[in-house]
Amino acid sequence: MSPVDPASVATLLARETAAYADAHPLCRAGYDAATNLFGHVPMTWMNMWAGGFPLQLDRASGNRVTCLDGVELLDFALGDTGAMAGHAPPATVRAVARRMGELGGVTAMLPTPDAQWVGAELERRFGLPRWSFTLSATDANRWAVRLARLVTGRPKVLVFGHCYHGTVDETFAVPGPGGTTVTRPGNVAPPVPVSETTYAVPWNDLSAVEAALTHGDVAAILTEPALTNIGIVLPDEGFHKGLRELASRFGVLLMIDETHTFSAGWGGATRAWGLEPDILVIGKSIGGGIPCGAYGLRSSVADAVLARTQSGEADIVDVGGVGGTLAGNALSTAAMRATLGEVLTEEAFTRMVALGTRYAEGVQAVIDDLDLPWSVGQVGARAEYRFTRPAPHTGEDSAAAADEDLDACLHVALANRGVLMTPFHNMALMCPTTTADDVDRHLAVLREVAAALV
Template sequence: MTPVDRTRLRALLQTETAAYAAANPRSRALHEEGTNLFGQVPMTWMRMWAGGFPLGFEAAKGNRVTDLDGHELVDLALGDTGAMAGHSPDPTLAAIRRRAQDLGGLTTMLPTADAQWVAAELTRRFTVPRWSFTLSATDANRWAVRLARLVTGRSKILVFGHCYHGSVDETFALPGPDGTTVSRPGNVAPPVPLDLTTRAATWNDLESVEEQLRHGDVAAVLTEPALTNIGIVLPEDGFMSGLRELATRYGALLMIDETHSFSAGWGGATTAWGLQPDVVVIGKSIGGGVPIGAYGLSEELAADVMRRTESGDADIVDVGGVGGTLAGNALSLAAARATLGEVLTREAFERMERLATDFTAGVQDAIDAQDLPWSVSRLGARAEYRFASPAPRTGAESAAAADDELDAYLHLALVNRGYLMTPFHNMALMCPTTSEADVAGHTAVFAEVTAALRG
């Protein structure tokens, strides 16, 4: 495999950057006018789009986005899984209209019938039987971590280097020298040194996990079934079952965060791979675009929490720190019921996975044709290429493969040709309205822009 010519890459990047700026004057003006926005964007991570400014958003439906300059783009980012159901799916819109217009009452701090339906559906999909709702997976992780500390009497959480669990303080951690835990570079003002709250292990390395669990102070192992925010780093055979065995042996809970790995199938990786978690966390995608998150507990864990609540050891209904006023609101649960019941069905996932398989094959063909030292990995309906070969097996290996210039070139070259990728990594996600023609179109464009790297 031959490395990319950096001089050629920089010339191509300059050309694509100029084309992007010329094609998107209204988006650029919107960005320049955002003087009252912190970082000139509504949410600071929106600054990560390549080209110096993000596209201004006008409209979206299914897997199509229309920007302020009138370009219709095939959306492969899908809100970084927030729009896994596609943009504004009709059943979800109908449920939102019924709740907002016909019934009224978007949030009341009163239960609706939709809550039990969604909880029962999540039980069917992810196996754990007791569910509570939040407005994001970040909140779901935070609250579940508190419950894990409550029932185990332990203070620390074990995570994996370069994992992703939203903005939970304990998870911005890396394995340091001599078994220590250190903060990830760029972590914004951690409240305490990470080694006080967190132990960090290396993905796909059960020895490193056991080394951290031996201390006897870990309340829960919090993990994705595959690393998903540093490329897709899949678990090796026996790794996930080994985690379950080690957690049990050392008295820790096993928390599976399915927020991104829901792409693995109708019941996420938990069902697809036969995992046995004590806690499952899910977020964003189940609401069809309406903010929502949820955490599910095993029967034993839920009963333990309730016993401690009834005895006065903990307060989960008022000041105990496991709730929010808008959590479980009527609107989000109506949207989730429609999205799970009518959009993200078994049949939809089967089709999405077939499309992702074809997408992965097209990317691999281009990589092989140009003899590029890259790899592509797939997690159900989700695929991602990484600038390393073979595919990284740890978070650190995947982080070392980062290449900002290649990222910027590929993102701009693709958007200039009508395909929108996830801004902070090279992830593509299929949704129920993605078509075979969309995948074939991406394959042709990806082949074109990678061939340009070789001249």
């Protein structure tokens, strides 16, 4: 394999960072002037953008964003999945404008017919019949975990090393030595040691899952269909079937988080791969940019929750820690109905997944032609390259392949050539307005930059 030369990375990163600063003086000035913002940004993770400062957004449409300096970029980040429908999809804009203007009542705490429509559509796509709405997938995961504990009477969850489930405290855990569970590096002030709430095991390791479940204190297995925030790490053949079998055998609820893997198709990986969750969580993308999320329950789980609330064991309508006054608001349900009904349709996913395949195959061709020690993974309309070959098998494998300087070099070099990638990693997502020409433009830029590093 052709090695990537660290000296070439350092040289190109310095040159591209200087060019980035020269091309974006207004963005830099806006960043420097934001002294009332913690870290000069609305949310501290925005400092992960390469180049020394993030671009300041002026406007966005479809799969294009324009910064304050008037530079337009082809957007493959798409809000790290939040804008899977594209920026400002017209159907969603119309629905939101009507609800805020003509209809009003955005935060009236009253249900609307849109909510039932969305629940029925989510059942059609994912197969679960009972749904409740949140403002993020983090909320959905947090509340669904509480319900899983209520139903099973067990305190712990099982997760996989380097999984992504938003900012749920129990999920910031990784496998430690000797089968232990330890906090994920960088975890901010966990309320209790994560080993008290969580078992973390390696992805694709069914024997480790079984060993953890034998303790008899696990309420739910919380998993993505594929790991996504540490690069795409795909499941082994039979892995999900094994998870389902183990969950059923040990009386554990299987909880699938489709927040990122909704990219697999119009019914996510759950439908595309034939998964059988007891609980399903989704967020980010289903509202076309309006904050929202949802969790779905199998009928038996919903009935068990209601039985425990009717007995007085728990309160899910007031002080029980499930829900919030803004969750399921009329604006977000209107946005979800329009986005699912008119934008992220079966037809749209057919095109998006085909473009994801074109993208992944094109990246693989660059890797092969330059003999790079990299790999590429794909989940439908989502694809990502990772700096290791062969492709990682666990989250730990993928984490070990991280290269911050190479990441930064690629990101800033691509941005300077009009291509925006997800800041946390090398994820690219196709939306309904992405075209084959857009994919080919990225591939040409990637080939140019990668060739300079070998």
